[in-house]
Amino acid sequence: MSKIKNNSPVLFFYNNSKKWLAKISKKESLHTHIGVIKHSDAIGKEYGSRLITNKDKYVYLLEPTMYDYVMKIQHGTQIVYPKDLGYIIARAGIGDGQKIVEIGTGSGSLTSFVANIVKPRGHVYTFDVDENFMKIAEKNIKKAGVSKYVTQHNLDLKTAKTMPLEEMDAALIDLGDPWIVIPKVRQMLKGSGCVFAICPTMNQLEKLTIALVENEFTDIESTEHILRTIEAREGKTRHSFQGIGHTTYLCFARKAFFERESRQLTEKTPKKIIKKPASKTTVKISKKISKKPS
Template identity: 90%
Template sequence: MAKIKQNSPVLFFYNNSKKWLTKISKKESFHTHIGVIKHSDAIGKEYGSRLITNKDKYVYLLEPTMYDYVMKIQHGTQIVYPKDLGYIVARAGIGSGQKILEIGTGSGSLTSFVANIVKPRGHVYTFDVDENFMKIAEKNIKKAGVSKYVTQQNLDLKTAKTLPLEDMDVALIDLGDPWIVIPKVRQMLKGSGSIFAICPTMNQLEKLTMALVENEFTDIESTEHILRTIEAREGKTRHSFQGIGHTTYLCFARKAFFGRESRKFLEKSTTEKIKPKTTKKPVKKPTKKSSKKSS
């Protein structure tokens, strides 16, 4: 059974609203409103055990999941929440061994979540233009333990003259104007490869959808996901007054081939075949009539 030791990640869990994610260090103590939690008291215990604080309150020692890392991530930008992350992974069919393109790293929540799924054979290639956000994302990705499966690059793909990747399985876009990069994303995706774009407003969805159709994407779907929790208690179960409402809109699509180029070629060829040829008839020169002289 897994035992907690020095540098082990632990989620100190008191209740759904009071929980702390940390790394165990023998000399450290955690001061909270429910009392002092000594890290040294956790060493040697099995995950799932509980500690009693000096105020006679207890906390459970839980092994952190990727959900915990995402929810406790350091925010530099708005993060993508688990209720949306799960749908992205399921709808796009993201799995181990895939190559993922991400444009707009942000705080690294989506990056970390996806990297944890595609490992150990897959990889996430993520691009951003803000160095400060990239540093925050790097710390979050490292804390989640997936740095080995992520490559970060400071590059603006909107203006890039050469494309850094090819044959990607999935592209994840988190930009204010995602429609601008769609032509380049198409070139980097494999056939039938998926796109997921995160859009805060419906106006963005409209422009994005037009760009997807123009660039030959199909299976286009826009969704919004609302999460409402239930407080299940004996004799008084009800909906929770708290929940996660609107966070973002999601737009999904797949790369296809509409046959536009071949159709244009066919139309051109057909036009050339049926185009009437105008041939000029040779103009006959007038002939001079010979006149006979009378003798």
Template identity: 85%
Template sequence: MTKIKQNSPVLFFYNNSKKWLMNISKKESFHTHIGVIKHSDAIGKEYGSRLMTNKDKYVYLLEPTMYDYIMKIQHGTQIVYPKDLGYIAARAGIKDGQKILEIGTGSGSLTSFVASIVKPRGHVYTFDVDEKFMKIAEKNISRSGLSKYVTQHNLDLKTSKEIPVTEMDVALIDLGDPWIVIPKVRKMLKGSGAIFAICPTMNQLEKLTMALVENEFTDIESTEHIIRTIEAREGKTRHSFQGIGHTTYLCFARKAFFGKTKAKTTTKAKTTTKAKTTTKAKTTTKAKTTTKAKTTRKKTKN
């Protein structure tokens, strides 16, 4: 049985649209339309218990999940939603112990989610150029208790010649022009390493796919994920009038080796052989011509 104590994270849940995520502080309370909720009243209770407000309304004391942290995250930029996060993790095979490269930290929702999977033996190396957003992301990552599994870098990988990390298992790219970093990402990934790019438009998918093929990536797949909520109630179950439709397109691929370097070497070898053969042929022809000329002069002299 897990009891709530000072500094414990708690999701105060009233309904799907009214819920509050906080760390318990016995001297704090907050005012809502359903009444005043005192933190001290939650201390000592088991997760899943309910708490009455001064207006005789109740809230449930739930233990927050990563989904709750992501949906309550402070937004500095557009976040990657759970409906997309789940597919990214499953398709890329993200698991404990892996090293993850992220380009474009944003608000840190994807960063936090991935860190929660690869911990405790894995690590996320995330790169961004906007210090303002990086500070927001740092707070969000810290709030979810995952700071020790994330290293933030203020570095523009689109222009930097540096290769800061290598042998990454998965690369996650959230940029407006992801195709620019593909050659560099290839150098940072291990063989067969996966890549996922977040693309708001189909034009981006087209340019990205061309860059992936050019840089020897295979198993390329572009998808869109739409979720529809169902309001299930006795005798009147129906689709919800609210929901999350299109958020982004996802592009997946894996690093491969097309044998292009070997093919070039073979071509060069063939060219060299051909050149030698041609030279030999020319030498032989010249030798024959010289011999023929000497014979002709000898006959003329006689």
């Protein structure tokens, strides 16, 4: 039986639109429109239990998942939503023990989600240039409990002369101009390593795809993922009137070797002309002709 203690993370769940993520502290109370929720009342209870507020409303004490951390994350930038996160993990085959490079930490939602997948033997190396965003991301990563599996770098890989990493399993790019770093990403990836780029617009997809082909990537795929929730109730089930529309486009590719250099070298090398020796008949004829007077 998993019981809630002081400092335990808890999701106070009232309904799908009203839920609060907190770390339990004996002296803390949560003041909401459904009443006051005392943290101390949750201590000693099993996850899944419920509390009654001073307004006779009840909330369930749920153990937070990574989905909850992502959705309740402090936003410094636009986050990557779970509907996109799941496809990134599945398509790139990200798993325990892998080494991931992320360019553009943002608020740390993608960082936290991926770190939770590659732990305990894997690691995420994330790069950003904005120190303010990095501080927000650091707090979010810590809150999600995956700081041990993340290393943050304040470095602009666009202008870096040497790459700090090599033989990475996958690269995740969340920049306004992802095509700029594709040559750098190629240097850091292992053969057949995956790259995923977050692109809010189709214009970005076009420029990115051109760069991927130029830098010898294959299996290029661009997708958009739309999630629609259903209000399932007896006798009146229908589509939800609320939902998340377009969030981003995703572009996937894998590092390959087109062998362009070897082909170009072959084309530039002049072919040797091999002269065939004259046949015996030809030699005899030439001799006879040479004996004729002019």
